[in-house]
Amino acid sequence: MLPNPAPPTLRELFLAFAKLGVTSFGGGLTGWMMQECVRRRKWMTEDEFLTGLAMAQALPGVNVVNLPIWVGYRLAGSGGAVVAALGVILPPMLIVVIMAASYGWLQRYAATNLALQGAAAAAIGLSLSMGLRAARRQMRKLWPACVMGAALVGVSVLHLPLLVVVAVLAPVSIGLAYRRVSR
């Protein structure tokens, strides 16, 4: 799957990330971004996206903001990084303030909470399906499959800090990949 040769304009980038920002109910924004940047718009390859994701997670900061900066820069330089970050922050910022202002009113309606819970539950499906899709590709070779399994167990079963998992697995995995590439 080749990435789309035509890079997006700043306007397109802003709108794409603004849409991602306002539709990311219940977390799992990463899944949305992968769906949008890799599958739908074909802006970059899956490996490129996943590299950005690993970096965004390992660096300090909120990874749902780090990742748009990474993707935006890759697609349209510094301007792209700025508009992608603004897109993912500004619209939700407005919504959060509006919701806080009308919180008393919202609370009176149990239905609001119920609908949001349902939306969040369905949104897990997007995150999980993107994870499974990426996993399927890594399962084809032995070492990547082992590394992926170790990352999953480290975070979900052993509850190790994310940074520790990346700091241990990334050098090993990159070293193995380097041997494959240079052969």
Place this chain on the structure above:
Amino acid sequence: MRDNPLLTLLAIMAPLSLMSVGGGQAIIPEVHRQAVLVHGWISEATFVADFAISKMAPGPTSLIVTLIGWQVAGVAGAAVATVAIFLPSSVLVLLLARVWARHRGAPWQKAVEQGLAPVAAGLILAGSLTLFRAASGGWLAWGVALVSTAVIMMVDINPLLMIGAGAVVFLMVGG
């Protein structure tokens, strides 16, 4: 620094930006300590409501600092707190992205990409699992999540439709 709440907001939030390793959740305890216990800007109840709203609303949970900034010093407070929490870490990512772009196509970069991809795939799965465990609504939530996963994997559907469907199912079953 009692005289200027904007400066205080900046001084508290900017270092937190660089301390939030592994997602925005990590900074919540410290935000709570500063806003409620140290400075007494907002009450415990307001903090709990702020947290619930920032989790419920779309976008990063760290937008809780926007709310606190707003409650402390209005629109200017919201703007200052938001910039302070996102800017320092963002500059760091931008610098790394520049270095990365300068060496694009280098053989070591191929190795880094191929090496990081499986780590990231594991992290996405782990993240989904965390969301799955934390979902409110018990079996109904898990059922909706699994059906939504299966549909999105098998059919090329707009995920927003699934999200809307999830809300409707909850309203019909729960209401």
